[in-house]
Amino acid sequence: MTATDPHRAIDAVWRIEAPRLIAGLTRIVRDVALAEDLAQDALVAAIEQWPESGVPDNPGAWLMATAKHRAIDRLRRDERLERKQEQLGRELELQQEMAMSDVNAPTGDDVGDDLLRLMFISCHPVLAPEARVALTLRLLASLTTEEIARAYLLPVATIAQRIVRAKRTLTEARVPFEVPSGPELDARLSSVLQVIYLVFNEGYAATAGDDLMRVGLCEDALRLGRILAGLAPNEPEVHGLVALMEIQASRSRARIGPSGEIVLLLDQDRGRWDPLHISRGLAALERAEKLGGALGPYALQAAIAACHARARDAADTDWARIAALYDALAELGPSPVVELNRAVAVGMAFGPAAGLELVDALASEPSLKTYHHLPSARGDLLEKLGRYVEARAEFERAAALTQNARERDLLRERAAACARAIS
């Protein structure tokens, strides 16, 4: 007797094996859409046979062998291959491939290379960012189309179409199934990292009432990041991204208050931060730094997160270091949001007047015109300087700009406190 429903057991095996299966098949058939179809065929066969026969000893090898047989069947029926000879050639290749894998199971490294190639093509710049995300969740995180739709609060048909189109685009663009090298590698790797971080942030933006699938995107992203770190262990930014996600994830319990409201970082109960995530994050950051990647954009953001993680309470925060890290981040690519964060850190480290000077320089920045954090940060600095009349106006401006009701209340309270200080 088994304690688990056979279909759920198959589903579990599928989640473990599917990415490697699809990756290996893509290498053989050179088309990710066909590879996924073949993998699905193998899954259907498993659902038919395993409840009777039991899960085979090596389910991954079973699925791969079944999918390869289907590949040969399809090849024989394929009308697009008009020349018989070409068809025969591919068939021989496949059979050879199968014979090889029977004698010699592919080693971990070969499988890893295929997985890495699959990650690179599903995050290929020829695809729109939202298509990269959907395809990656589908092929590498083994999420179903329905699960992705639920996580992104979109109709299933939208996601299904996105995935179909993405696969078609890859086929039409004849995107090679390879790990890019040379100067292309950096750009392509940063596309992969961006996709993973987009998934993470989507999950991080979820609120208490959201579907668990949506909250789970954080863990899906973390898992993808950890997988990537195993596949490309010498790339410092991969570890930087993992570090950033681990440390942010460590706060997930503390950042939601009892009535579902967002609790800001400095107000969080640090006792509720997850020490396991923090230590994994700090270890990943150390790897990134040891590989010479301390100044990469993800490693820098992780280093900032680490400053907070290391501080036992908010007052212990090393703001001078945080300000320096924002300096380095701004050097990589100037951004008004980074500049505002730097100003806040400078204000905390070197006094409100120094911070205010930087914030004022951002006053005419068009991209921050409706960004409520700007007046709210300015209000905070003015309040600390005892300039209550101006501070009150800034808090009220911020309250009018924010979409978040809880935050609006908070800003109004602060405006009222300034009003009381004046009288």
Place this chain on the structure above:
Amino acid sequence: MPRFLMYEIDAKAVAANTPPSPALMAEMGKLIEETTKAGILLATGGLGPNSTHVRSSGAKVSVTDGPFTETKELTGGFALVEVKSKEEAIEWAKRFRKIAGDGESVVQEVFGG
């Protein structure tokens, strides 16, 4: 994503105080690498044979030093994994048992992680 703790009970090798064979160590190393690369392994380790039991009863807390000879009291290694479902954790536990030889593993969900 749920977390599960898996640990060995009734660890006869620990009871007999026999170190694992090099072949088993190699297999185990491969599995640990595989679970790390799958992005699911959060922490793992072997447990030493000498345990200490700390018991509480009413207001009294008593400490009993090992070694304990009952094999069912002996735990071998442990792994903390982060996976999609209980079934996935069980699948990994099965893969562990296939190389670990005779014995028993317990898989339990960890709450509050």
